[in-house]
Amino acid sequence: MSCSICTCSASNRTPFYCPTCARSHLYTLRYENARVLLEKESIGKEVEAAVAGNTGVQRRQQQQNANTNANNNTRQASRERNLKWDAQAAQTEQARSSDRIRAMRDCIETLRSDIEQRKAQIRHMKLQQKQRRSDAESANFQLSERRNAALASIQNGIKRTEHLWHSLHNKTAESRIFLCREAAFLYGLRQEVGKREGGRKSEKYYIGGVQIVDLRSLNGASPPQISTALSNISHLLILVSHYLSLRLPAEIILPHRNHAIPTIFTPAASYSSAQDNLSDVYHPYNHSKPGDTRKHRARPLSVEKTLPKLVKEEPATYALFIEGVSLLAWNVSWLCRTQGLNIGSDSWEDICNIGKNMWQLLVSPTTAQNANTTTTTRAISSRETVAVRQKNSNQQQPKTIIQRTKSFPMLGHYSHGTSHSFLGASEGVEFMKTWKLPTPAKIADKLKSALLGEMANAEWELLEEKEWDDLAEGGRDNDAANPASQGGNRRASLTAMTMTKSNSAETVDDISSAKPMRTSLTSTTTTTSNSNNTRPSGTSGWTKLKSKQPGT
Template sequence: MIEQARKELEEKRAQVAQRKSDLSSATYGIETRRKNEADKVQHGIKRLDYKGDRTHRDIVEMRASLCKSVARLSGLRMSRKRKKDGTAEDIYVIGPAGGVQIFDLKGLQDAPPDALSASLGLVAQLLVRVASYLGVRLPAEITLPHADYPQATIFQPASSYLGRKVPFPSARHSSTSSPEGSRTLDTQPNLPKPRLLYIDRPLHHLSAQDAPAYSLFIEAVSLLAYDVAWLCRSQGLKEQFDTWEEVSPMGRHLYRLLITQESNTPVRLENPLDKDTSPSGGPKGAETRDSARLGEISHATAHSFLGVAANAQYMGGLTLNPTKLTDDFKAFLLSEQQAQEWDVLSDKEWEDMEKLVAGNPLEAGMSVSDVETGKRPTKTGDGTSPAGDDESSTSTRKKGTSGWTKIKSRAEE
């Protein structure tokens, strides 16, 4: 019995000694081996990041190439236009053959309706294709012409991408112009209302004859300009877009973004086999972003996804919103329309006034008292001005018609 207990005790002692030996062997150089294993994992992560960055770089380059190709195929180009005073102005054209001008918001007042409608439709088509190639979703959804939908339309950002089938609005925008189209829209009041990128008459005529249609059209153009500004901002074009004047030149922004590609700067990737190379997926791990490349940020890839915090903060630099843009643009058009209702003196009339007032009044047949009272000279048959006949020399102009004179609006003619 005692011998058996001693034997079992010896066996347990041998097992404990073996375990101590195994533990000593397992823990021998553990820090070094642990560091080596961590280095292997980090090296594998770097290799995967490098492969992902290289693939994303190829995607970015392909996106930039597709955007440039579709812009050239759409006929987007720059040309110079000579003004009457001899100076040259850069204008941007889109469309085949001669194409049509891409009008700035500032020049919308005098734009021909047919050319303006064609220009807006072509710009809308180009924006939709470029957004598809870049994998981004524009803030204001654009619907291109299709069956039972002959013109391009645009939605408010809050009403975009709801996935509902919306009937085509009336061609004149307002309920009074198309009763049948109005009844179609009124039967489904919860549907979003698209804005037509189309106009069938000069803008000042539309303003005077159909105020609701005018308001919707201005809103549509403002939303289209905002889409252009948002796209340029997301693809790294260095513009602030803080005011509507900066958003106004849509053609110039599209040309710089798609043709000259000012934001498409080459990127060199670090080899993960180099010593002390950190993972090169800067946008994935960065806390802030200061710039972007054409095709880098998108909604279609996990790499440089537009919804992450860094990219969302970068897009937060676009402080101008569609509502403010529309309000400021409408205020500008209103001031332009009011200014056009006032007649402007020609150069010949100004010269005559300078001779009578700023020149020698006596040579012009006026006395000192006439100059002080603002009377015009009346000449006799021999070309001299009669003296003492103040009442006969008084101008026949009515009171309140001196200087600028308000005339009838063109829309009322």
């Protein structure tokens, strides 16, 4: 039976939470105590009655019966009260049970619905897994064969693409070769082979009808010849580098508005974002703003005076010009090296012959004529199918060594304009590492030293035997007329004749075909020994110029 107030069941183990439960618990103990006391009292009376006699026994029995009835009445009343409490507690518990049952039913319904949903989800997942297994089995069916077929298809596509790429590159290289050779043909780049005294061959190179002067022979060339040849070479070099998609190490600036002569910059100052006092500069790889300024000074590729006169009057301009032509020659050598043309040796003398290098790069045929005339080797790829221009029958065929090798590319192979055979890639870098040519500064220093040394020794010149004979006859006539002025007139005549010969040598177009200004001491002795009988005493084959005019 539970309490109607705190709804706790009557138990000895549970604590009391209200006075009603405590009193209910004490009532039972009180009843038991009262019952025990009454029984004790009745038993005592029975004992006294037994001792006193029957009267006492009857009296005690009656009294005991009365007490028993009273106890029974009390117990009955207590039982009735307990029954009421029990009924109320049962009703309360029944209501609680009904509520719990209702809640449990609701929970059961919820769980059943969840179970149904889970079962449906499980069935759906099983169907999906079954479908996936079927798809996986279908995908794995002949997987290796299909994978190999797909890989083979991709590889075939890659090979076809590479083949097309290589074919397009070969066509591009052929087009570059055709354009370069056509440009060289239009510029009139050609070679003439002659014979010098002694049976030695003389090779001369022309561009635009002007002979290309070897840089070591600049002292004897006229300013118009030098300027015209260098200008034509600059134009052709820029055009060829544009066709080959190459950026030259030293930037060349062609003549343009407010800038009438070609110039060249050092590699450190080339292709910067500014220009030094240059406006509207045209270059196929660098379009600069006209209002910019450049810190580095451009090196001129043109002169207005002969080099001996220029070095005396304008040494700074002379130094800049020597640096400019050295950079131009270095550009030509670099271009030859990138296209597989190896110069015979890594010396600065071979670099100075610009005409020969340009001719061998652009005009030289692809078949060997004579293996003993030069040490230059052109590396031609086996894929090169460009037809060689047939020269006229009246022109003498040049003789060069042309060898096919796999270690060097063909003309038009490496460039800066295509990803195929890119010169800046690892292959191109490794290819250019084998180039051991000196730097432009070293070439300029050696060229300057050679030219200055030649000018220093040019004060001594060799007179021909006929000139000595004429001079001797004139000296004898002067001695007969005026013996006092014999020595002075002879020196004046020698000086005038030598200067006349020097001036006349500058006016010819083919300066390199003239005789050298310096000869060996042996040849001088041989020449003078044949005319010792007719020459006056005190004269020899060598004479020093008394006053050499600038520019002679």
